[in-house]
Amino acid sequence: MEIQSAIPNTAISQNTTSVNTSPHNKNDRGRRRFAFDKFMERVVKIFSFFSPLLLILIIAGLVIKSIPVLQENSLSDLLLGSNFKPFTGDFGLLPFILSTVYVTVISIVIAIPLSILTAIYLSEYAGKAFLKFAAPMLDILSGIPSVIYGIWGVLVVVPFIRDYVGPWMGIETTGYSILSGGIVLAIMVFPVIIQIVFEVMRIVPNELREATLSLGATKWESIRKVIIKKASPGIIAACILGFSRAFGETIAVLMVVGNMVQIPHNILDAGYPIPSLIANNYGEMMSIPMYDSVLMFAALVLLVIVLIFNVYSRWVLNRLEKKLN
Amino acid sequence: MNLRKAEEKLFNILMRIAACIIFGSLFAISFTILVKGIPNMSWDMISKTPSGGFYLGKEGGILNAIIGSFYLAIGATIFALILTIPMVIYMNVYASPNSRLSNIVRLCLDIMFGIPSIVYGAFGFVLMLFLGLKVSLLAGIVVVGLLILPIIARTMDEVMRNAPKELKDASFSLGATKWETAFKVMVRQSLPGLATAALLGFGRAIGDAASVIFTAGFTDNIPHSINDPVATLPLAIFFQLSSPIAEVRERAYAAALILTIIIFGISLLSRYLIKKYSKHTV
Known part of the structure; x- marks a missing residue:
């Protein structure tokens, strides 16, 4: 040898x-x-090493800039106060936080059932021809800039809310409302959820489908009782990712949500989400003391919430992928 | 038994309705943009910069924003590519694609992908204060580049990770160093995927508004250097739409149509590239 x-x-x-x-x-x-x-x-x-470093830099940068406002106001005043008057130094962010939460919740309530049903249809029922049409459609939908969604919202959703939904609910509204923001956001979130749920359902092994069908289950029963169960962590993670996408979306919501500093009492009231607050006041923020600091603090709040959601759902998705592959 | 069949039927119908709503909304959006945009399109819109009374409904176009958006998006894509190509090569050629460091980098990129663009905008503002930059094309390129970095990096990473392992092994066994393998084999193999990644990033860069509000500013002129402020299409649309004058708002629809056409064009181009160049790879 x-x-x-x-x-x-x-x-x-x-x-x-x-x-x-x-x-x-x-x-x-x-x-x-x-x-x-x-x-x-x-x-x-x-x-x-640059990507972990950048992540740390973003957090550190925003923390450093929000220190001045945190020294003047307590954390609970900032997060739970509802009095927002920059000239007198009152920076209660509660109206903004609540607006963000309301808009996001509405969008997610609309988007989750529709997206999951569509994703199931695409992965379990749809023929090859439909998939060939649907996949590029979803790509395009997720590639459309948010300002285009915003225009569509202003042209279609806002008048619809003002002329039909408002009178139907017996409330006078301009149409620029929490509900309009939620509807526009829901459409923006569709592709995010559909694409992930579709991927997750595809990696569920075919043997499971065949085994349940051979036991006499109908196709829907096999999906509901076996496949969705297997894919459920992934579906939850997809919804959370959709949620965090909706949470930070700026321009489209800014255009339809009305932007009034108030705690919204119903879904047809105007709201003022955190991203809109930051984007709308970039001009004035250098002229009023502490204003830039409070805006950076608002951005930090947004970042922290989105980070928590993202880390959790990525962790779930990674684990699921390992388990099923 | 009948109940089970009925449930099957019911959910089948529900699924079809859901799919119709979702794909219908895409058509509704495209339709609205077309119907509102086409009547307001004119040659002036894409060939002239705003003149004196533009924001009162007088003459002019949005050439400044079109050119500005292209400058910004091209610059940001190049900036992001310079940062991501070495990153992706390290993750897939030098380190094993499933090593600890690769997975950490991947996780960070995924998390960064989820950060809203307004937060990048705010970070860009902090960065500008720190570096002493003013509102300019350069600041815009840096921030938008960072914004699209995770998209480009993750798309490239997926492409390289899915390249056949045998190719890498064959190259090593012929005595090539890792660097030679990376550039002469792996990059070549995944070129269509890399081009798609760049186009994907480019599309995102040209359509993003929230991150450039703070950093790129807005101007009626075409920038002459990277230290000038620069106008972008999404912001032009946004500002024109909030005008009280009807003519100015109508121009926003035309501008939206231009932006949509650009985005569709990029999407078609990347599909074409994949088709055309995939045949040269293994």
């Missing part, structure tokens, strides 16, 4: 020396190649 492997080796080395007239040069070239490789390894490794 040893002899056999030694023979081609010597053959090769003889060969190389005979072809290459200056073996010294060749060695040098090889060394340079490997040195370059080692050097580049370090370079690309440094780059790969």
